[in-house]
Amino acid sequence: MRTLRLEIWVGLGVILALSVVSLGVGVIKLSWEQAFSDPEALRVLIVIRLPRTLAVLITGAVLxxxxxxxxxxxxxxxxxxxxxxxxxxxxxGILLATILIPTAPLILRMGLAATTALAASLGFLAIVRRLPVTQPLLVPLVGLIYGALLGAVSVFFAYQFDLQQSIAIWTTGEFSGVLKGRYELLWLAALAGGLVYLIADQLAIIGMGQTMATGLGVNYWQIMAAGLLVISLVTALTVVTVGMIPFVGLVVPNIISRRYGDNLRQTLPLVALTGAGLVLISDILGRILRFPFEIPVGSVFGVIGAVFFLMILYSRSRSAY
Amino acid sequence: MPTKLLAGLSLAFALICVAYMTVDAKAGWDFILPFRGTKLLALVVVGVAVSTATVLFQTISGNQILTPSIMGFDALYVLILTGSVYALGGLVVADLAPIKTFLITGSMMVVVSLLLFGSLLLDNRQDLFRMILTGVILATLFRSLTSFLQRIVDPNEFAFIQVASYARFNDLSIDTLAIAAPLTALAVVSAWSMRFRLDVLMLGRNISIGLGENPHRGYLVTLLLVAVLVSVSTALVGPVAFLGLLVVSLARFVLPSPYHSHLLPVAALISAITLVGGQLLMERVFRLVTPLSVVIDLVGGLVFLTLILKSLRR
Amino acid sequence: MITASNITHQHNGKPVLKDVSVQIPGGGITALVGPNGAGKSTLLSLIARLQPLQSGQVLVNGLDVQTTPARNMARTLAILPQTTEVTPRLTVAELVGFGRYPHHRGRPGPQDVAKVDEAIETFDLTDFRDRPLDSLSGGQRQRAFVAMVFAQDTEYVLLDEPLNNLDIAASRSLMQTLQGLTRDHGRTVVIVLHDINYACAYADTMITLTDGRLGPCGTPGDIVSDAMMQQVFRTDARILRVGDRVLVEA
Incomplete structure (x- = not known):
């Protein structure tokens, strides 16, 4: 089996280059000389640009x-x-936390969000288990409606407690609010993402089904629970810090697994790098398309992602899904 | 003909209309009559337009869990509206008579949906679930494009479009009612006049050819009616995600009949009752802040999931 | 009489039928047989105008299927497509009722009601009259569809592999009913069959197709032979003759 070392190095290089661009794009003009001579420019770089770039990279990778x-x-x-x-x-969850325990520390409110995210994922799995395996496209359809339904529950409470503004912030992925001191929770998501690498093989095996996993001596339920925990935590952290960015988790894995297969230990790093890179590109685009205004990264990625999704939907039609 | 059911529903509808006009009426009649009367008419027009569009769409797609909203029709209308604001400038659009705006966006809607959904529906090798998923993703694409365009347009023009992007039964755009009501009536009459053909089209492409119908022509005419009806309802109240699914599923539950001559009026009555009655309850009885559309989405979404899970168990 | 002349048809650029010309006589059962992918179903669906003709011409009793108004055609020729489409949510009586649509266009008269009752009786569906289709067994459902086509009251009845998913009892019963249609009601039945033994047992005329070309045509007793099995189906199955019946070795 060929390792993907070359691809990973190339990916890292591209990300580095994009990061440099990202550090340079913004309302306040910066040049490299200034960054070293002008303390104000340095402050912009450290308080605004660097945190934003890091937040984008982490979000893209973990999603x-x-x-x-x-x-x-x-x-x-x-x-x-x-x-x-x-x-x-x-x-x-974060909406309920804002309504019920508004004064609790952020980590507690975040905990509630992660818990409801986990409960929602379990609900989805419970529904999916009842869908016939012969209809693979039914699963995403039901999932989208299930997601829309949960979204309507949030909107309902948001109206009752006059929190529509907040809901809009959590449901639109945007990095313009990221500052030093307001994104650090994302590092927790990065850590969770790193830990996933340790169970990459087991995850790849449960992807082959429960019978196969049991046959290969993998504790199916334990790995599944670990996977779900990571998903819920990562999702809650990104939703609360930067808002929802749809399609990243869909488009990137499909690109990578079509080209490099499903051996997660090999492909996970590449998935993370591609996610980080694509979201960073979308964020940079969102910043420069209508300079000095910003287009939320969620909208940019929504357009790119939807077009890409349709492409995989139709190019796969001849083979099995 | 289920005369009793229709009579009962009509009676309920009449009572609810009277209640809507009279409950909590503090001002004089010369104010209330035109004010509430127009809103009532608008609600009824939207109700009938949505239920009819949903029945028609379910017939040509051969599926009872689909609605034009789920497939992205109303998202497309909002995108077209946003697109025209972007292309022409919001001030120009705002200056146009609402009727002119509606005629422009409505006819664009008809053309685009015939091209887009027509090719989806007429491809007879199309896998059903792939078609649905395509629609759902198209809806997401339209919404993303809309919010994309909203950010690109002038902030002054932004407010104009934002109003169009959410369902709002409290604040109907009644200025388009003068054209929306007759158009809906026209579309509903056309649908009624082809009720027997629709019965046959529902049996699928091949069987309807065997019975002497031209399914292509039938599908295109029906799709045209759907596009008109969705344009009307979206222009009046904005996108209504699950209303159609909710009321048509209810109608099929109350009256499990395969005939459009039964389904169309029953669904229209239930839809109008739901909207007028729901608005009455939300606005004047419970005094909820939450818009009716959100509650309808909640209930409708639940109905959708239940329907799918139930249909699989059989 | 159905006359198909010079039919050439392609699907996604691949030829399915190559210059096929054939005449199907009025009366009796005509079976279209051949290996998978020979073009049987395509030929039937072209005759039934389910697909537009790419070249050639099909005349049914002198009516050109391409130009005759759909409604007139539907009173001459009925088609039962392969049951790949979803089962409609109808009762048996409602489904059979749709067979009268070409005659009344939505407003059934007393004569239409009588025809529907007759069809339900002929196909032994009286007990299932008001049962929804999806509550019936495969054989019963197929009978209900054939009853619909019967109620359409056309001279020609075309069926595309109606025996799919039916067990031997349901298959034999359906074939016997079709035989009854031709003998007692003077209908002409054209049927695509997968199993050549059913064709040998019930067809009056057999039309064979291989790779989109016409093979031997005639009565089963005349044309079924070791050589024909080799030519059409590319298999060395032996032929057994029992009295005037022909059986093909499985």
Whole structure:
């Protein structure tokens, strides 16, 4: 088996280059000389640009990984946490936290969001288990409606408690609010993503089904629970910090697994890098398309992602899904 | 003909209309009559347009869990509206008479949906679930494009479009009612006049050819009616995600009949009752802040999931 | 009489039928047989105008299927497509009722009601009259569809592999009913069959197709032979003759 070392190095290089661009794009003009001579410019770089770039990279990477984990668990290539209920569950949780325990520390409110995200994912799995395996496209369809339903629950409470503004913030992925001191929770998501690498083989095996997993001596339920925990945590952290970004978890794993297969230990790093890179590109595009205004990264990726999804939907039609 | 059921529903509808006009009426009649009367008419027009569009769409797609909203029709209308604001400038659009705006966007809607959904529906090798998924993704694409365009347009023009992007039964755009009501009536009459053909089209492409119908022509005419009806309802109240599914499923539950001569009026009555009655309850009885559309989405979404899970158990 | 002349047809660029010209006599059962992918169903669906002709011409009793108004055609020729489409949510009586649509266009008269009752009786469906289709067994459902086509009251009845998914009892019963249609009601039945033994047992005329070309045509007793099995189906099945019946070795 060939390792993907070259691809990973290339990916890292591209990300580095994009990061440099990202650091340079913004309302305040910066040049490299200034960054070293002008303390104000340095402050902009450290307080605004660097945190934003890091937040984008982490978000892209973990969302892509969450997507491939959910796809292994559900055994369906057309699902991802942000559109099948987990993201909407997290938004509902943070909304409830804002209503019920507004004064609690952020970590506690975040905990509630992660819990509801987990409950929402379990609900989705419970429904999926009852769907026939012969209809693979039914799974994402039901997931989208399930997600929309949970979203409507949030909107209902948001209206009752006059929190429509907040709901809009959590459901639209946007990085313009990221500052030093306001995104650090994302590092927790990065850590969770890193830990997933340790169970990459087991995840790949449960992607082959429960019987196969048991036969190969993998504790199916334990790995599934670990996977779901990571998905819920990562989703809750991103929804609360930057908002929902749909399609990252769907598009990236599909690109990678079409080209490099499903050996997660090999492909996970590449999935993370591609996710980080694509979201960073979308964020940079969102910043420069209508300079000095910003287009939320969620909208940019929504357009790119939907077009890409349709492409895989139709190019796969001749082979099995 | 289920005369009793229709009579009962009509009676219920009449009572609810009277209640809507009279409950909590503090001002003088010369104010209430035109004010509430127009809103009532608008609600009824939307109700009938949505239920009819849903029945028609379910017939040509051969599926009872699909609605034009789920397939992205109303998202497309909002995108077209946003697109025209972007292309022409919001001030130009705002200056146009609402009727002119509606005629422009409505006819674009008809052309685009015939091209897009026509090719989806007429491809007879199309896998059903792939078609649905395509529609759902198209809906997401339209919404993303809309929010994309919203950010690109001038902030002053933004407010104009934002109003169009959410369902709002409290704040109907009644200025388009003068054209929306007759158009809906026309579309509903056309649908009624082809009720027997629709019965046959529902049996699928090959059987309807065998019975002497031209399914292609039938599908295209029906799709045209759907596009008109969705344009009307979206222009009046904005996108209504699960209303159609909710009321048509209810109608099929109340009256399990395969004939459009039964289904169309029953669904229309149930839809109008739901909207007028729901609005009455939300606005004047419970005094909820939450818009009716959100509650309808909640209930409708639940109905959808239940329907899918139930249909699989059989 | 159905006359198909010079039919050439392609699907996604692949030729399915190559210059097929054939005449199907009025009366009796005509079976279209041949290996998978020979073009049987395509030929039937072209005759039944389910697909537009790419070249050639099909005349049914002198009516050109391409140009005759759909409604007139539906009173001359009925088609039962392969049951790949979803079962409609109808009762048996409602489904059979749709067979009268070409005659009344939505407003059934007393004569139409009588025809529907007759069809339900002929096909032994009286007990299932008001049962929904999806509650019936495969054989009963197939009978209900054939009853619909019967109620259409056309001279020609075309069926595309109606025996799919039916067990031997249901298959034999359906073939016997079709035989009854031709003998007692003077209908002409054209049927695509997968199993050549059913064709040998019930068909009056057999039309064979291989790779989109016409093979031997005639009565089963005349044309079925070792050589024909080799030529059409590319298999060395032996032929057994029992009295005037022909059996093909499985």
């Amino acid at each position: 892509a990984m969450a997507g491939i984990i959910l796809q292994a668990i559900v055994r369906n290539r057309f699902v991802e946490p942000m559109t099948t209920g987990t993201g909407q569950g997290a938004a509902l």
